Amino acid sequence: MLYLDHAATTPLRPEVRDAMAPYLGDQFGNPSGIHATARRAKNSIEEARERIAALIGAANPLEIVFTGGGTEADNLAVIGAALGGPGGVVTTAVEHAAVLESARFLGRIGHDVTIVPVDSDGCVSPDSIASAVDDGTAIVSVMMANNETGVIQDVAEVVRLVRSANDRTLVHTDAVQAFGSLPVDVHDHGPDLISVSAHKIGGPQGVGFLYVRDGVRLEPVIHGGGQELGRRSGTHNVAAIVGLAVAVESTVEGRSVYRERVAAARDRFEHDLRSRVAVRVTAGSASRLVSHAHLRFPGISAETLLVRLDYAGVAAAAGAACHSGAIQESHVLAAMGIGATAAAESIRFSFGRDDDAATGAEAAGIVTGVIEDLS
Numbered sequence: 001m002l003y004l005d006h007a008a009t010t011p012l013r014p015e016v017r018d019a020m021a022p023y024l025g026d027q028f029g030n031p032s033g034i035h036a037t038a039r040r041a042k043n044s045i046e047e048a049r050e051r052i053a054a055l056i057g058a059a060n061p062l063e064i065v066f067t068g069g070g071t072e073a074d075n076l077a078v079i080g081a082a083l084g085g086p087g088g089v090v091t092t093a094v095e096h097a098a099v100l101e102s103a104r105f106l107g108r109i110g111h112d113v114t115i116v117p118v119d120s121d122g123c124v125s126p127d128s129i130a131s132a133v134d135d136g137t138a139i140v141s142v143m144m145a146n147n148e149t150g151v152i153q154d155v156a157e158v159v160r161l162v163r164s165a166n167d168r169t170l171v172h173t174d175a176v177q178a179f180g181s182l183p184v185d186v187h188d189h190g191p192d193l194i195s196v197s198a199h200k201i202g203g204p205q206g207v208g209f210l211y212v213r214d215g216v217r218l219e220p221v222i223h224g225g226g227q228e229l230g231r232r233s234g235t236h237n238v239a240a241i242v243g244l245a246v247a248v249e250s251t252v253e254g255r256s257v258y259r260e261r262v263a264a265a266r267d268r269f270e271h272d273l274r275s276r277v278a279v280r281v282t283a284g285s286a287s288r289l290v291s292h293a294h295l296r297f298p299g300i301s302a303e304t305l306l307v308r309l310d311y312a313g314v315a316a317a318a319g320a321a322c323h324s325g326a327i328q329e330s331h332v333l334a335a336m337g338i339g340a341t342a343a344a345e346s347i348r349f350s351f352g353r354d355d356d357a358a359t360g361a362e363a364a365g366i367v368t369g370v371i372e373d374l375s
């Protein structure tokens with residue numbers, strides 16, 4: 001099986017599994033307790049927090065808030081900032097549903113919400129983001145890279161322009177897809193809030209973190225026992241948090257090798273396909289993550305192609321997977337002005353850390369065979 005759906009989720013890294021194992025066995029303590037078993041769990045969580053903070057350059061480990069994944073981190077950032085500040089939200093039309101639906105929720109309860117359009121490559125102009133910011137804007141949320149197309153946004157410029165438009169407005173970036181490929185380093189000129197999810201980087205599903213710059217106040221979205229300094233209640237998933245820290249470490253340490261290998265896989269794949277079949281690369285001239293190949297095969301139904309590829313041993317995806325597993329019309333492609341027909345002929349292949357140019361060539365060979373059968 002050629003697994004080319006790493007944007008959906010990634011296999012657990014062996015070192016992550018090994019690090020988690022004791023916490024699924026005799027290290028079962030609840031870190032909120034007093035006794036030695038609880039204290040060991042608490043120490044493990046605090047070590048994980050320190051490790052992650054150091055790896056992203058955060059001065060204070062308490063700037064890391066553990067969450068139940070990327071969706072929860074996005075909700076906490078967007079809703080938490082809007083409820084805690086003056087209220088308005090500015091975001092883009094291509095954000096993940098975790099951000100867009102949080103913004104829509106805020107709209108329903110009376111907050112000002114502005115959704116800024118993107119160009120035909122899926123890029124948002126930092127100027128148009130800044131122009132949408134006013135005195136009442138609590139938060140701007142612009143993703144580092146898109147989960148469907150891999151297109152990278154100029155978040156640094158967004159931060160710069162938003163700060164000069166309103167220095168009380170917080171900037172959030174969803175780095176869930178980007179973290180595997182792009183450096184995420186926290187510094188004075190960076191975003192105030194950054195979401196990361198473990199399962200996109202070789203960690204377990206259902207855990208992630210939100211970086212929250214020192215001094216930033218968020219209203220919690222999950223209420224309860226006051227864990228995570230009241231910012232995210234609920235008993236910690238100790239095994240998952242330990243796994244998250246190891247996944248972050250392996251990702252940061254292996255990023256440059258990853259980028260080289262995965263770029264070779266993706267570039268070879270696109271190159272070989274282009275020379276053999278009719279194919280269009282979505283946002284082919286934009287700056288994209290090295291992992292993503294979002295391709296349109298004119299005249300071929302994506303749904304049929306996915307099923308045939310699955311038979312042929314290639315796992316890929318169309319649109320964004322939702323809870324039912326059905327293919328939903330992509331709001332990302334629609335926002336880029338890509339019509340329903342073209343969208344229904346488009347597929348996302350996403351490569352991972354074990355892939356290289358040979359994987360790209362092999363995948364292109366299989367995809368070519370299936371396309372020729374279907375043509």
Ligand code: PLP
Pocket residue numbers: 007008068069070071072074096098143145146147174176177197198199206207208
């Ligand atoms: N944000 C982006 C860009 C994503 O790609 C995803 C997952 O697909 C999420 C957020 C949600 O993360 P999680 O699956 O950890 O809830």
